Amino acid sequence: MMDYLSGLNEPQRKAVLHTEGPLMIIAGAGSGKTRVLTFRTAHLIEQGVDPFAILLLTFTNKAAGEMRHRIEQVIGKQAKNIWMGTFHSIFAKILRFEGEKLGYTSSFSIYDTDDSKSLLRSIIKEMNLDDKVYKVNLVLNRISAAKNKLISPQSYFNNEVIRNEDRMAKVGEIGAIYKTYALRCFQANAMDFDDLLYQTNILFRDHLDVLNKYQHKFKQVMVDEFQDTNVSQYLITKKLSAVNQNICVVGDDAQSIYAFRGADIQNILNFEKDYPDLTTIKLEENYRSTQAIVGAANSIISKNRHQLQKNVFTSNEKGEDIEIIRATTDSEEARLIASSIFEGKQRDGLNGSDFAILYRTNAQSRSFEEALRKLNLPYKIVGGLSFYQRKEIKDLLSYLRFVVNQQDEEAFKRIINLPKRGIGDTTIAKISVTAAENNVSIWDVVSNIQQYSGKGAQAIENFADLIKSFKIMVEVDKKDAYDVANHVAKASGLLRELYEDKTVEGLARYQNIQELLNAIKQFVDSEENEDKSIATFLQSVSLLTNADQEEEGDIKEKVTLMTIHSAKGLEFKRVFLVGLEEDLFPSQMMLASQSDLEEERRLFYVAITRAEKRLYISYAESRYQFGRLKTCEPSRFIDELDPQYLRISKLGGKKEIQGFKPVQKVGGFAQKTPVNQGQQLVQKAAPSNYQHISSSNFTPSNPLELQVEQRVEHQKFGFGKILRIEINGAERKAVIAFEKGVGEKTLLLSFAKLMVI
Ligand code: ATP
Ligand code: MG
Numbered sequence: 152m153m154d155y156l157s158g159l160n161e162p163q164r165k166a167v168l169h170t171e172g173p174l175m176i177i178a179g180a181g182s183g184k185t186r187v188l189t190f191r192t193a194h195l196i197e198q199g200v201d202p203f204a205i206l207l208l209t210f211t212n213k214a215a216g217e218m219r220h221r222i223e224q225v226i227g228k229q230a231k232n233i234w235m236g237t238f239h240s241i242f243a244k245i246l247r248f249e250g251e252k253l254g255y256t257s258s259f260s261i262y263d264t265d266d267s268k269s270l271l272r273s274i275i276k277e278m279n280l281d282d283k284v285y286k287v288n289l290v291l292n293r294i295s296a297a298k299n300k301l302i303s304p305q306s307y308f309n310n311e312v313i314r315n316e317d318r319m320a321k322v323g324e325i326g327a328i329y330k331t332y333a334l335r336c337f338q339a340n341a342m343d344f345d346d347l348l349y350q351t352n353i354l355f356r357d358h359l360d361v362l363n364k365y366q367h368k369f370k371q372v373m374v375d376e377f378q379d380t381n382v383s384q385y386l387i388t389k390k391l392s393a394v395n396q397n398i399c400v401v402g403d404d405a406q407s408i409y410a411f412r413g414a415d416i417q418n419i420l421n422f423e424k425d426y427p428d429l430t431t432i433k434l435e436e437n438y439r440s441t442q443a444i445v446g447a448a449n450s451i452i453s454k455n456r457h458q459l460q461k462n463v464f465t466s467n468e469k470g471e472d473i474e475i476i477r478a479t480t481d482s483e484e485a486r487l488i489a490s491s492i493f494e495g496k497q498r499d500g501l502n503g504s505d506f507a508i509l510y511r512t513n514a515q516s517r518s519f520e521e522a523l524r525k526l527n528l529p530y531k532i533v534g535g536l537s538f539y540q541r542k543e544i545k546d547l548l549s550y551l552r553f554v555v556n557q558q559d560e561e562a563f564k565r566i567i568n569l570p571k572r573g574i575g576d577t578t579i580a581k582i583s584v585t586a587a588e589n590n591v592s593i594w595d596v597v598s599n600i601q602q603y604s605g606k607g608a609q610a611i612e613n614f615a616d617l618i619k620s621f622k623i624m625v626e627v628d629k630k631d632a633y634d635v636a637n638h639v640a641k642a643s644g645l646l647r648e649l650y651e652d653k654t655v656e657g658l659a660r661y662q663n664i665q666e667l668l669n670a671i672k673q674f675v676d677s678e679e680n681e682d683k684s685i686a687t688f689l690q691s692v693s694l695l696t697n698a699d700q701e702e703e704g705d706i707k708e709k710v711t712l713m714t715i716h717s718a719k720g721l722e723f724k725r726v727f728l729v730g731l732e733e734d735l736f737p738s739q740m741m742l743a744s745q746s747d748l749e750e751e752r753r754l755f756y757v758a759i760t761r762a763e764k765r766l767y768i769s770y771a772e773s774r775y776q777f778g779r780l781k782t783c784e785p786s787r788f789i790d791e792l793d794p795q796y797l798r799i800s801k802l803g804g805k806k807e808i809q810g811f812k813p814v815q816k817v818g819g820f821a822q823k824t825p826v827n828q829g830q831q832l833v834q835k836a837a838p839s840n841y842q843h844i845s846s847s848n849f850t851p852s853n854p855l856e857l858q859v860e861q862r863v864e865h866q867k868f869g870f871g872k873i874l875r876i877e878i879n880g881a882e883r884k885a886v887i888a889f890e891k892g893v894g895e896k897t898l899l900l901s902f903a904k905l906m907v908i
Contacts, residue, residue: 153227155190158181166399166432167191170198170371173392173426174399178377180437180760184401185720188373189218191399192233193397195371204231204370206391208384210720211696212236214375228337230862231679234369238384239768240342240694242351245365246342247690252358253350258556258686261342261693265540266289266561267332267343274331279631280324280694289322294329298345298643299381301352304330338592340558347385355390366394374771376720377402380474381413389425396426403755404459404501406451408716422763435462443796444766448547448759450793455749474800475789480780484771487800488727489522491767492710495725496528503529505724511736511759515729516712523710533713539692543649544667548689550639554621555686557594567597570644572610582611595832598880617642625685629675633675637668715758726762726840731770732783751865755788767800768792789868795898799882857885857907864906868893 209215215235223230355362377400392398453510549562568574598610649661737751871889883900
């Protein structure tokens, strides 16, 4: 057995050995929080705790998988039995067992976001509301926020504050939509993602016998990434550990990046109040990154006002400075980065998987994909439209869902006329109305269509017979997931329809279905899955998070592309943090308030701290957006990094601006405007009393522009006087004394937004 205690520092070991009573570890990035949870779990089992009695909640299912693997290396096969996974997957499992108490059957469907939106769209239409005012995304967000705060439809109505907010925003009917939506989900024997937590809370509130059972079952409860739990999740863990008080949470308030989805930093503060016997352990040593990266990260997070005091250091090497890459356009940015990765693989012998490109929004991936493809560099995109969200995949899954749960209205609507069998929207609407009028389910109407409707019912009858035959396979013959799916794909006509479509897209869709069948075969063949039913397969699929996607091919070879949100908890040797431009990162949508800006800054902190050895930060001076070339300013976050850890990249630095020239605007900040196509690059600054200084016009050949004692204006720090100019190779820094209590700052001149006055 591995000696797990020797791989821990003193406070980490203390945390692992603390097995009785509440424990909280709030510590900086890369300080070994996740490692502590892994070893602590192994230790508990070593000490004789039954793996079935351990509940370990992680941020992604993949993270749980990796931890399980590590624990297995310490304690062996028993690791299989630990209750590990995301909140959603763990409590979906419990709701399968206990949902009957709330009126759901064990085969309830899980509505994904598409299903929820489709249902909301129908409801908004049925209620004759204007769908331009009642935008589906907005409505879904409001309902989701309510559920995550455990506000029922009833309490929504009674909550004057919320109702007033809605009225002010002229969406006063959201409460009514919520009520209908909740009812329709219930009638469809379906839960949406938020329900998995919301209904668990209801279950534990209203069925104390059930709560009691799980309180005694779980002797130990642990939560990773605790800073991103919402109220609903917090209450669940609190209730579960109320009896034995063995709860251990780890997190980093500086990495809280899900407030927009209801995560509540208050949970950390409440924890101390809720558990007076709490032991708190600090971890201060970062094992992941170089000194330069840790230093830069510290300099950023210190700019946030609302932060718990933490001291993070590392004994790792000083490491290379962080490289700032300036590119002319977004495609140049991608090209520079792709070739740096290419070089890193060739020259430094790194694998593709040692690199990650992190961006603020999914849409940014396109230019990087192109650039990587040109250099034949394999990559994978985490997040975005996942395999399981593709139309053909959802079609087959909807068939399977309906076979398992005939009340699933969204699945029904998707498959009733697929492949086309001449059943139109009017007929479908009639079925719904008939079901409502007779107070029976849609399936009751469909499967007894003769009773309800005389003519034109043949197609529906055929459909019902088809579903009945599938049901027999599942319920009577007890066929496994693969046999059922394979048969359904063929007998439904889905596979044939795709086979007959000889276009490139048709072929791809056909292959995707085959790929899905492969995945189901794998699921059935895997020793880890005891229950091989189609219902269990469906559940595992619907609970995949963005970061959980299946990986094909040689994993070691692939560069990872993902949003910063999905990168939480991960680490890579080299990280490229791209698109550091105002309005993109920080995102324009997050500039409204100080607290939103602080959340963006935490996101920046998360991104920086993913890097082990080297970090590159890039921005483009112009970027295509909505079909137009837009001029961009470097992000304020670059300005905020302590310049002692930075250097201008050789990658982008030597390249001069092309197609753009600095143009002045009297009384404002320098703006750049495109020059006519084909026009020669003009490097000289236009004559004016204001001047924008960047590496392109501030070179040793024109030192006149900046002198010691000169007065300057900075976009954020205001007016100041230059005390010193430091020149180091191609890099220039100015030490400036700013007025109004801002004090002395050292700024890297290539992107500091400075005006000479
Ligand atoms: P994050 O906040 O990003 O989730 P974390 O605090 O969970 O980070 P880990 O991922 O557990 O940190 O650890 C970061 C890296 O440091 C990992 O590669 C881990 O194996 C390593 N590490 C942690 N503690 C030690 C230690 N005592 N000795 C050697 N390596 C360690
Ligand atoms: Mg972690």
